Amino acid sequence: MIPLSSQILAKLLEREEKARAGVRSAPVALTNKDLADYRNGRVLLQAVQFEHDLTVLQQADVIAMERDRGGLICRITVRDYVALAAALGLPTRSALLDEATSVLGPFLAAHPVIGAVLARWRGLGKVRGTDVGDVLDWQSACLALTEVQLAGDVLRDVPIRALSTKLYKDSKRLERLAPLLDVLLQGDVDAEARYPDLVWQELGLIRDAQPARLAGRVTVRRLRNSGVLDSPYGAFDPESVRELVDVPSGVLTIENQANFHAAARAGADEPVLLMYTAGMPGPAWLAMYERLLGSIPVGVPIRHWGDVDEGGFRIASYLAAAAERAGHCLEPELMHPDQVPEEMRRPASAGTLARMAKYAEMVGWFAIAQRVQSAGFTMEQEAMLWRSDETMSSVAAA
Structure with a gap:
């Protein structure tokens, strides 16, 4: 599949996912405006290859196409959402959400806010700038919080970077997780974001010891x-x-x-x-x-x-x-x-x-x-x- 085909069909996949998430009410289709790069015909060979790619998908019942009186493709719709994602080499959002639920499920009892995070992602929303593709960061944040809470006084006033190195072999990773830890601590995806130092203070971790x-x-x-x-x-x-x-x-x-x-x-x-x-x-x-x-x-x-x-x-x-x-x-x-x-x-x-x-x-x-x-x-x-x-x-x- 040539880049033009991938680019245009990725837009169609994105619209389908928005419709499935309930955030798009308009019919899911690509029309003349979306197909301008193909219809302009500035590069004939590219247009021919684009038609070939789409014809293959149409024959496999992955998409449906309509043509205008001149014979050019003027409308594309989805017939098989999962197959379209596979043809593009992309995971479906539903598959990503299933994986995220599996990864974060073990932390739901301790942190019920995880349920709200997953729900926000299902609606194509973000939580502190993260979406379903950032699930491993949320897993790391949950594990770090569990480590700190179980350790109790043992980790009191431990330097942030020392703990980050112990947990991740990366001295700065824990600091990058501050927004996610803030959500877990406050238990609300809509809670007001706090400065990282206030998050560390609540956890008993220190950047610099304060009297x-x-x-x-x-x-x-x-x-x-x-x-x-x-x-x-x-x-x-x-x-x-x-x-x-x-x-x-x-x-x-x-x-x-x-x-x-x-x-x-x-x-x-x-x-x-x-x-x-x-x-x-x-x-x-x-x-x-x-x-x-x-x-x-x-x-x-x-x-x-x-x-x-x-x-x-x-x-x-x-x-x-x-x-x-x-x-x-x-x-x-x-x-x-x-x-x-x-x-x-x-x-x-x-x-x-x-x-x-x-x-x-x-x-x-x-x-x-x-x-x-x-x-x-x-x-x-x-x-x-x-x-x-x-x-x-x-x-x-x-």
Whole structure:
């Protein structure tokens, strides 16, 4: 088959697959416009070879052809989809989907989102830029996530490239899988894409080790010494932070750096423990958080101040679970939609709002979950930096 025949028939195969996937309603056919390179007849030998290729397929009942009054082919339709793909040396999309289902099926129980990935591919859609031809990348991402989750603390704070080399004999492959790991972790093909560093942080993997930043006039016991936190804040390896020596008047976690720095300066002399989560906290940070909360009495206000968006409420769900394990209940700080000034609101899709509400419900913030969906917007925490002094006062007084 000459290149012109392959090129034109590949277009016919693509249209047939779109029709089978339900994304094309027009009749599946090639007409004069699609056959322009053949009908122009600039290269007679090529036109003759094209007709020969198509005649062979017509005789085999793979395609059907119609000719105009001048004898030129003017319309081509499909008779046997599978045979047409075979003639072109291409796998059918249904065959690729069957193979993808077989490859990813073992991971469905652990990661139900795989079902949504396969469904998106059946409709010829993509997930984070991938389609059914990228199934082995998804398999690699599932295997990597399984390895990390089974290893638990053994792989805590392991360099990304060291683990990638161990798993794939390729130091950079794991980093290329960050978008797929993000989908697996969030469990939603439509979830907002996060920066890779937030994915690594959640998995407890590191590109560069980052200290935990704490602030406030509180005394912290570490592995080798104890003392009041420096002003405006102190930075420590999370593993070295063991417990609070005195009882603070409150604990406030803060998602974003600018807000933490502003709050730390404003609250350096307040007996409130401020903790910077750096976005999604990793396992080592959460273990430190749980230890600190476990060292103070139940009843001390434990609050979180984060973005009023999908990521912010998802982070809150992780913090709430750790707080609950330590016997405490996490409460929101400036995260109710009604507390967001109108000029700082950004419209959000129904899908985003539904996911925000889901995470708010997981935390137990049911009033916020209900209001999020009716409010219809998101807001990044930095937009409320000007309220950091007010935040400090409210937590200290809680």
